[in-house]
Amino acid sequence: MIKTYAMAVHDVMAEEMRRDERVFIMGEDVETLGGVFGCTRDLYKEFGTERVRNTPISEAGFVGAGIGAACAGMRPIVELMYMDFTFVAMDQILNQAAKTRYIFGGNAKIPLVIRGQQGIGRGNAATHSQSVETFFMHIPGLKVACPSTPADAAGLLRTAIRDDNPVMFFEHKALYAQKGEVPEDIDFTIPFGKADIKREGTDVTIVANLLYVGRALEAAEILSGEGISAEVIDPRTLVPLDMNTITESVKKTGRLVVVHEAHRNAGWGAEIAAQVTEDVFPYLDAAPIRLGTAPCPLPFNLGLENAATPQVADIVKAAKTVLYRI
Amino acid sequence: MIEKDRARFIYQTMNRIRCFEMKAVSLFESNKLRGSVHLYVGEEAVAATVCSQLSEEDYIASTHRGHGHCIAKGATLDGAMAELMGKSTGYCKGRSGSMHIADLSKGNLGANAIVGGGIPIATGAALASKMQNNGRVSVSFFGDGASNEGTFHESLNLAAVWKLPIIFICENNLYGISVPSWQSTSVKDISVRGQAYGIPGITVDGNDVEAIDEAFRTACQRARDGEGPTLIECKTYRWLGHWTGDPQPYRTREEIEEWKQKCPIKRYRTKLIEQGIFTSEELDGIEKEAQAEADRAAEFALNSPEPDPAGLLDDVFYEGGAQV
Ligand SMILES: Cc1ncc(C[n+]2csc(CCOP(=O)(O)OP(=O)(O)O)c2C)c(N)n1
Numbered sequence: 001m002i003k004t005y006a007m008a009v010h011d012v013m014a015e016e017m018r019r020d021e022r023v024f025i026m027g028e029d030v031e032t033l034g035g036v037f038g039c040t041r042d043l044y045k046e047f048g049t050e051r052v053r054n055t056p057i058s059e060a061g062f063v064g065a066g067i068g069a070a071c072a073g074m075r076p077i078v079e080l081m082y083m084d085f086t087f088v089a090m091d092q093i094l095n096q097a098a099k100t101r102y103i104f105g106g107n108a109k110i111p112l113v114i115r116g117q118q119g120i121g122r123g124n125a126a127t128h129s130q131s132v133e134t135f136f137m138h139i140p141g142l143k144v145a146c147p148s149t150p151a152d153a154a155g156l157l158r159t160a161i162r163d164d165n166p167v168m169f170f171e172h173k174a175l176y177a178q179k180g181e182v183p184e185d186i187d188f189t190i191p192f193g194k195a196d197i198k199r200e201g202t203d204v205t206i207v208a209n210l211l212y213v214g215r216a217l218e219a220a221e222i223l224s225g226e227g228i229s230a231e232v233i234d235p236r237t238l239v240p241l242d243m244n245t246i247t248e249s250v251k252k253t254g255r256l257v258v259v260h261e262a263h264r265n266a267g268w269g270a271e272i273a274a275q276v277t278e279d280v281f282p283y284l285d286a287a288p289i290r291l292g293t294a295p296c297p298l299p300f301n302l303g304l305e306n307a308a309t310p311q312v313a314d315i316v317k318a319a320k321t322v323l324y325r326i
Numbered sequence: 327m328i329e330k331d332r333a334r335f336i337y338q339t340m341n342r343i344r345c346f347e348m349k350a351v352s353l354f355e356s357n358k359l360r361g362s363v364h365l366y367v368g369e370e371a372v373a374a375t376v377c378s379q380l381s382e383e384d385y386i387a388s389t390h391r392g393h394g395h396c397i398a399k400g401a402t403l404d405g406a407m408a409e410l411m412g413k414s415t416g417y418c419k420g421r422s423g424s425m426h427i428a429d430l431s432k433g434n435l436g437a438n439a440i441v442g443g444g445i446p447i448a449t450g451a452a453l454a455s456k457m458q459n460n461g462r463v464s465v466s467f468f469g470d471g472a473s474n475e476g477t478f479h480e481s482l483n484l485a486a487v488w489k490l491p492i493i494f495i496c497e498n499n500l501y502g503i504s505v506p507s508w509q510s511t512s513v514k515d516i517s518v519r520g521q522a523y524g525i526p527g528i529t530v531d532g533n534d535v536e537a538i539d540e541a542f543r544t545a546c547q548r549a550r551d552g553e554g555p556t557l558i559e560c561k562t563y564r565w566l567g568h569w570t571g572d573p574q575p576y577r578t579r580e581e582i583e584e585w586k587q588k589c590p591i592k593r594y595r596t597k598l599i600e601q602g603i604f605t606s607e608e609l610d611g612i613e614k615e616a617q618a619e620a621d622r623a624a625e626f627a628l629n630s631p632e633p634d635p636a637g638l639l640d641d642v643f644y645e646g647g648a649q650v
C-alpha cells in the first residue's frame with residue numbers, strides 16, 4: 001500500500017497498540033492535535049487518552065517515566081516533538097536508559113522507544129534543526145534507527161517497538177510527506193543491523209542516512225550520466241551497525257564517501273570511515289571522504305543553511321574526488 | 327494611575343508590537359518570511375508594562391513567543407523584522423530568526439526556542455548583578471507550559487536561596503500548543519508554586535496594564551532592595567494559532583472571541599481616555615505612527631541584503647582577546 005512516511009509511522013504504532021496492550025504513547029500534543037507532525041492523528045479516539053497520553057512540557061520527567069514504566073512491564077513509545085529536545089532529557093537517556101540493564105547485572109529489560117523527527121527543511125533554526133543521532137551511538141546501551149523511506153520507517157519502527165531494549169528512533173521532518181510502498185503485513189519488520197543497498201554500483205560506495213539517502217541517490221543519477229557507477233548504502237541502524245555490507249561494497253569499489261546531515265566533525269561518518277580503513281585498508285584506492293554539516297550551529301537564513309549542509313553537488317564532487325576525476 | 331510618559335510608552339509599545347506582528351503574518355502568508363513565528367497578539371500588555379519599569383541596563387530573558395519582549399525592551403522594528411526575514415541587517419545577522427532573536431545591547435538575553443531554556447539564564451544574570459552590586463534586576467518571561475520544566479523549579483529555588491534580584495513573569499495563556507493548562511499543570515494558579523520555594527507569588531489579570539504595573543512595582547522594589555525573587559502570573563490569552571495555519575482543534579471559536587473582547591490595547595485605551603491622560607485623537611496618532619513604523623520595517627527588511635555565506639563560520643567562537 002502506498003503511504004506517506006508519517007502515515008507509516010502512525011499506522012505501525014496503531015497496529016502495535018492493537019496487538020499488545022502494554023504498548024502506549026506519551027508525548028507533547030499527541031492527543032487531540034495528533035502531534036505537531038500528525039504521527040498520532042486520531043489515535044486517542046481508538047485507544048483513549050490513557051494510552052495516547054498528553055504530557056506536560058517536562059521532557060526529563062516523561063522520558064524518565066518511560067524508563068520506569070518499561071522496567072515495570074509496559075512498552076512505552078515516548079514521542080519527542082523535536083529530537084533536539086533529547087538534550088533536555090539527556091541524563092535520563094544516557095545515564096539511565098542506556099546503562100540500566102548492564103549495571104543491574106542483566107536483570108532489567110527496558111522495552112522503550114524514544115522517537116521523533118529532526119533535521120533541516122522548515123527554517124526552524126539552531127535548536128530545532130539539528131541531526132543528533134551520533135550522540136546516542138557513542139554511549140553503549142542504546143539502539144539507534146534512522147529510516148529513510150516509508151517502508152523502512154514501518155519495518156524499523158515495528159522492530160523497535162518489539163525490541164526489549166531502549167531504541168532511539170530518528171525520523172526526518174522533510175521526509176514525512178514522502179510517499180512509498182509499505183507492506184500491509186502487520187508483522188512486517190526490518191531487522192536491526194542490516195544495511196540496505198539503495199542503488200547498486202561498482203565505482204564508488206556512498207553511505208548516507210535519512211534525508212541524505214535521497215540526495216545521494218540524486219548524486220548517483222548525475223554521476224551515472226558521467227559514466228560513474230555509484231553504490232548507495234543506507235545503514236538504517238547505527239547501533240547495531242552493519243559494517244559487513246559496507247566493507248563488502250568497498251572491497252568492490254575501492255572508494256568511500258560518507259554523507260550525513262549530522263555535523264561532519266566527529267559525526268557517525270567518521271566511525272564508518274575509520275572502520276573501513278581498519279578493516280579493508282588494502283582495498284581502498286583513495287582516502288575516504290566524509291561530508292556533513294559545517295562546524296557551526298544551523299543558521300536560520302536559508303542561504304546560510306544551504307551553505308552549512310552538504311548539497312547534491314558536494315556529493316557528486318566528493319565521488320569524483322575519490323575517483324581522481326576532478 | 328500611571329505617569330504620562332510611561333503610559334505613552336506602554337500604549338505605544340503595545341501598538342508597535344501588534345502592528346509588527348500583523349505585518350509579519352502578512353509577510354509569512356505571502357511567502358516572504360519562513361520558519362516558526364509564534365505570535366504574541368493578545369498578550370501585549372505584559373511585555374509593554376513590565377518593560378516600562380526597566381532600564382536598558384536591566385536584563386530580560388524571553389521565550390519562543392518573544393517579539394513582544396524584544397520590542398518592549400528597546401528593539402527597533404527594522405532590526406527585528408529583518409531578523410525574522412533572515413537578513414544580514416537583523417539583530418542576529420539572519421542567524422536566529424524569530425525564535426532566537428536577541429539584542430544584548432538593550433539587556434535582552436534572547437528569545438529562546440527551548441521551552442524553559444531562558445529561565446536559568448535570567449537567573450544567572452541576576453546572580454551577576456548581585457555579585458557586581460550594580461542594582462540591576464532581571465526578568466524571566468515564560469509560559470504556563472514552561473512552568474512544568476525542571477529549569478523553572480530549579481531556578482526558583484536558586485533565586486530564592488541566593489536572594490537574587492529577579493522577577494519571574496509567567497504568561498499564562500491557558501495553553502501550551504494544544505494542551506490546556508488544566509490538563510498539564512497541577513495547580514490552577516501557577517503563582518502558588520512560589521510558596522514551594524518560599525517566595526511571594528501573585529496572580530494578576532494579564533490584560534490589565536494597571537494590575538500588572540502594580541504587581542511588578544512591588545516585585546521590582548523587593549528585588550532591588552535585595553530581598554529576593556517574586557513570581558508573578560499574568561493570566562492572558564493567545565488570540566492566534568500556535569503557528570500560522572494551526573487548525574486549533576483544541577479550543578472553540580467562542581472562547582477565542584470572548585478573549586478578543588478583553589483586548590489589552592482597547593482596554594487601556596478606554597482607561598487612558600477616562601483618566602484624561604490622552605485624548606482619543608492623541609491615541610489615534612500613536613496607533614498610526616506604530617502602523618507606519620511597522621510598514622517601514624517591512625520595507626527595510628525586504629530591501630535588506632541576505633547574509634554572505636562567506637561569514638558562515640564567523641562567531642562560533644570569540645576570536646579576539648587573550649587565550650588562556
Ligand atoms: C524543551 C521544549 N519542549 C517542547 C517544545 C515545543 N514547544 C514549543 S512552544 C510549546 C508550548 C509552550 O507553552 P507555554 O510555555 O505555555 O508557552 P506559550 O506557547 O503558550 O506561549 C512547546 C511544547 C520546545 N520548543 N522546547
Ligand SMILES: [Mg+2]
Nearest residue numbers: 469470501502
Ligand atoms: Mg501557554
